[in-house]
Amino acid sequence: MRIITHTCADCGTVVSANELERRRVMKCPRFDCEAILRFDDLSDEEREFFLDNRDQYHL
């Protein structure tokens, strides 16, 4: 299964695509980082792949 993640440019925290897709726009989950992360931060190809296969990313 392809696992897609995004890394916060400010602090290095790694966030999985399922988390980004669920929230679409979110504060970086690291406690001391104020960066904003978006599902749109993923590449077009990654977003398309995730959305085409979203069922496998949900229990």
Place this chain on the structure above:
Amino acid sequence: MKGVVLSGGTGSRLRPITHTGPKQLVPVANKPVLQYAIEDLRDAGITDIGVVLGNKGRDEIQEFLGDGSAFGVDITYIVQGNPLGLAHAAGCARSFVGDDDFVMYLGDNLLKQGIEDLVESYREGSYDAGISLQRVSNPEAFGIATLDENGNVERLIEKPDEPESDLALIGIYVFSNRVFDVIEELDPSWRGELEITDAIQGLIDRGCAVDSHVVEGWWKDTGRPEDIVEANRLILEDLSTETNGTVEAGAEVRGAVDLHESSRIESGAVVRGPVSIARGTTVASGSYVGPYTSIGKSSTVDGAHVENSVVVGDSTISADVKIVDSLLGRGTAIESADGYLPEGQRLVVGENSDLKL
């Protein structure tokens, strides 16, 4: 080499304790389970550690670990979100691990002897994985490994009906980054998860060498309340005496008692180690604290008998009762019902609690 500590999961088997926090922060001998994993990695020379967070307890775990500097390590957080399996959690760490090898450590596991032998054994050979194993009496309940004459892993079978060995996988692994390519090709199991046993078997099927390391000391998965009590006993068995707090004249203290400098054992109290008592706690006159007990911070035992138990902290036990083999969550009050009418016990019990009165 890097470390990846898995700190997700719902902790459902540890309810009600985990209604208010993640299972990895439940204390054993007054230290959160997760801290033992971080210290094992650090002691093996691994200080660049990724902590994988699930949907529960993210803030609490970050509040406890911070950036890792308090523990002599550097921590990067990895948010897995949905619990899609151990191999999915590992896969989320791919960009963090990069070209390194890594140790994957389940954050609710405890290992007496640490991981230095496992890491050293892996480094001495040309392996793509190393797994920890322990002999068990009920192999049909575990993932079981079959080894060749050199100790290399030939195959893994999850909960076999007819086990080929009694060597069960436990929650500490070493991987090269080749495992990520295998994980990319895995399909979810019948339960919808990417299984780490499938990833390891995938490495074997590709001709990769997988090292095994049989753990001789104890290993504990702290998933259930009785596991926490048992793990507490195992840790306290190795406790050395460190009585820094106040022991009043007339108190009876025997054995190894780790008493925080701000805590007190009052005259007329009896404490028989091994016992751990955290900061700001008082054992008052007429109390008995028996072997294999840990009492968390800011608690009071006043007239009660507590033995082979874990009191998480901020608690008061003042009833004339005998408490054994118990796990008491934070902020618990067990007080006398004497003087209340009508007579009887008065309980405020959370969901999924388990009382034997």
